[in-house]
Amino acid sequence: MGATDVGKGRAVSSNAFVMSAQDVHKRFGRLEVLKGVSLDVSRGEVVCVIGPSGSGKTTFIRCINHLEKIDGGRIEVNGHLIGYRERNGKLVEDTEPSIARQRAEIGMVFQRFNLFPHKTALGNITEAPIQVRGVPKRQATKEGEALLARVGLAEKRDVYPGKLSGGQQQRVAIARALAMKPSLLLFDEVTSALDPEMIGEVLDVMKGLATDFQTTMIVVTHEMGFAREAADRVVMMDDGRIIEEGTPEHFFEEPREERTKQFLSKILI
């Protein structure tokens, strides 16, 4: 897979990146949560975003699919500006159907699963392809069953989320995101709400996506084991900024910033 030299390639057109964020600012009232975040992600690349809570990493990935509006900078996915439209050199918020169309290309998996409790495992997965893409029900069902099998839950097809364990729910949620065949997958601390013994099964599914399917992923996580095994690049955020980025090896062997060393020493026991 070509996680070629990503570098700081200014010359490369932004179209080469699946996701390209430039100088993103976001504030909640007076609190500035993102103070200029720039990040480019290439096709097939797995980027782990780490950092202490309150550093803005969750807010940042929520900005990528416009669940949060941004106050400055720009975010492009597949070369298309997200959430905004350029009019006379100024950015104005996009129309709702247009934002919805863009979101369909960006999968997201949430910390608290957010499965639809009134739909079966399969129903959760087929809902968006049928309702948003207009995929025929029979085809959506077939693809949904294949996805359930891929996350190891083929036999849970007709079970409601209330009867699934946390780990199983999260795997269904991953399958649900994959059903839209997104070009970018966002993971928002997807193992943080899980019991320890269930974390492994979810991470295994994610590793499979990274290595076998070359899915482009941005993963906000505290799971350093996952970062070490699956990430092409690790990004450290602190206080609304990216303070350090590099390969997993770089982070585990010789982190540069004092703040990074401090943070890693706390979570790598």
Next chain:
Amino acid sequence: MLAAVDWHILWQRIFHPDHVFVLALWRTIYISVCAQVVGVALGLIAALARMSRIAPLRWLSGLYVLVFRGTPVIVQIFFVYFGANLLFGFTLIPNSVNFGLFTMDGAAFAGIVALGINEGAYMREIIRAGIDSVDKGQMEAARSLGMTYRKAMRRIVLPQATRFIVPPLGNEFNNMMKTSSLVFFIGVTELFGDAEIRYSTTFKPVEYFLAVAFWYLVLTSVWSVIQAQIERKLAVSERGDELSFRERVFEAWAQPTWGRGAR
């Protein structure tokens, strides 16, 4: 003192109601049901307007609740039936309303409209609270999958809000059956009206009003049983049994009314 009560009349009214009475009972039922349906529909529209991004819609929704919760129902009923005519110079409510299959007395129609509009103001709050009770993550998940706000609301949020809305809705309907007695004052002979007319010709208030109280009690008691059934079924659905949501709602609403007696 009890000797003054004509027990025979009371007995007749309860165990051998005549067809005039049955018609009155039927009026109470259909006026209540229709007004409640109108109320739920208006309440839903007003609740969605309240949450709209368009400010005038929010104001309109606020004004609606302010006016119709802040004035007596009886005034609203009179206004719809008489007032509009004087104010606008044309009859808002014709003498009878033709629905094709059947015609409805104009006054009953006015009653349904007025009670329904009034009910909508209360239902708005109930529906809004129901929607608010659904985890915010549901809307986010739906939208992250590319659904528009409308689609997410219709397919994901509203179905889940139902189980928060149904219990208070049941109480509203209980109220509605009793409040519907007010339409007597615009000349609809429903349960209360029937009793009132008979009392005024016989001067036996105790017998007739005791009997009508009994019949209201029957209506509300039957409804309590139905409501309990619905809530039980919805509670089962929350535990996640293997029925589709549509099947559960169908079961909850349909079975207790005509399924139980048949078996």
